[in-house]
Amino acid sequence: MKNTLQNTYNFIFEGSLINEILEISKIHDFKEGDIIIDFNENIKNMPLMLTGAIKILREDFDEGELLLYFIEKGDTCAMSMQCCLGNAKSEIRAIAETDGQLILIPVAKMNEWLGKYATWRNFVFNSYNNRLKEMLTTIDHLAFMNMDERLLNYLLEKSKINTSNQIKKTHQEIAYDLNTSRVVISRILKALENKGKIKLNRAYIELL
DNA sequence: ACATTAATTGTGT
DNA sequence: ACACAATTAATGT
Numbered sequence: 114m115k116n117t118l119q120n121t122y123n124f125i126f127e128g129s130l131i132n133e134i135l136e137i138s139k140i141h142d143f144k145e146g147d148i149i150i151d152f153n154e155n156i157k158n159m160p161l162m163l164t165g166a167i168k169i170l171r172e173d174f175d176e177g178e179l180l181l182y183f184i185e186k187g188d189t190c191a192m193s194m195q196c197c198l199g200n201a202k203s204e205i206r207a208i209a210e211t212d213g214q215l216i217l218i219p220v221a222k223m224n225e226w227l228g229k230y231a232t233w234r235n236f237v238f239n240s241y242n243n244r245l246k247e248m249l250t251t252i253d254h255l256a257f258m259n260m261d262e263r264l265l266n267y268l269l270e271k272s273k274i275n276t277s278n279q280i281k282k283t284h285q286e287i288a289y290d291l292n293t294s295r296v297v298i299s300r301i302l303k304a305l306e307n308k309g310k311i312k313l314n315r316a317y318i319e320l321l
Numbered sequence: 322a323c324a325t326t327a328a329t330t331g332t333g334t
Numbered sequence: 335a336c337a338c339a340a341t342t343a344a345t346g347t
Contacts, residue, residue, distance in 0.1 A: 284329075284330065285328095285330095295330085296335080302330095303331075316328090316330095316342090322347105323346105324345105324346090324347085326343100326344080326346095327344075327345090330339100331339080331341090332337105332338090332339080332340095333338090333339100
């Protein structure tokens with residue numbers, strides 16, 4: 114674990130901070146499909162991603178789930194930070210997209226480090242900015258893009274997080290994340306295939 | 322190896 | 335959106 118931590122964060126945090134993290138924090142392994150955080154849960158730790166990826170969902174008016182963004186190695190969840198600081202309950206649900214592990218940092222330490230380490234402050238600040246930007250992007254997509262652009266975007270994001278052109282998801286699961294119906298996904302996917310952008314197979318999709 | 326079932330995907334209305 | 339056809343994977347015998 115020390116190696117993984119250093120590989121991912123060595124260029125962001127100074128050595129003394131890395132050591133403190135190693136001392137105080139607990140590591141948490143998760144498997145694909147695990148619910149990391151659920152709605153209305155109290156957050157007592159702040160997560161730092163080591164490996165794998167997690168998707169952040171928001172529940173919609175009609176029992177629908179809508180994907181906000183993915184987080185991966187080197188990221189943290191801005192939502193959970195906000196919950197930590199404000200002592201609030203979670204407004205979102207976090208589900209593991211792949212197997213992986215993360216580091217749990219107690220709220221007290223997180224606050225302490227904000228004053229103690231400039232690199233930590235920068236990290237938290239930057240994470241906030243990045244998440245906010247991503248949220249704006251997805252909001253733009255929701256408001257102004259049609260479904261095939263959203264879908265293409267989704268596929269690109271996914272291939273990024275598992276560093277593979279093979280996306281192993283069923284049309285149904287994709288439809289869930291984008292909060293639409295499976296048939297719509299199937300039709301758009303087929304259109305994309307005809308345009309030569311992707312290759313369609315059973316239970317997985319290949320980007321070209 | 323074969324038949325049966327379930328899951329995934331394609332298409333027409 | 336719905337219904338159903340077609341195709342493929344999974345399971346039991």
